Amino acid sequence: MGHLLLNLRNVPEDEYFEVKTLLEEHGIAYYETEPSRWMVSFGAIWLDDPSRLEEAEQLLADYQAERAEQARSDHEEALARGEAETPAQRYRHNPLAFIGALIGIGVILYLALMPFLTL
Known part of the structure; x- marks a missing residue:
């Protein structure tokens, strides 16, 4: 085997x-x-x-x-x-990607926590 x-x-x-x-x-x-x-x-x-x-x-x-x-x-x-490039340098060169990432994180957190906030 x-x-x-x-x-x-x-x-x-x-x-x-x-x-x-x-x-x-x-x-x-x-x-x-x-x-x-x-x-x-x-x-x-x-x-x-x-x-x-x-x-x-x-x-x-x-x-x-x-x-x-x-x-x-x-x-x-x-x-x-x-x-x-480090990730920090990448986001300095493209601030829209950073803002998009923050919005995405916020949406995911909202959707994950929404059931608990409406109790």
Whole structure:
């Protein structure tokens, strides 16, 4: 029986291929399930050999930590170059979006609290 290693929901394609390559480089047997037609299931990478589960999970954890660190450094470099925006900067450049967001939040709060206010 296989063991789930990685659910492919919201996994970028490059990460998917890098994880498969990592498993192949270390000789860890795996198989894949495809996403369902109506996206009820998003597919996954499963291990054939349960005795290598800890090794595969450790490899995956190390890979994901390295990938997260790389993403952080890329984002910090983009911020330093002025290419990335924070949410506050985005709303300063587009105040109508900020006002729209506030109105949307207000409407949702009103609709959620209205039954309790009319008691």
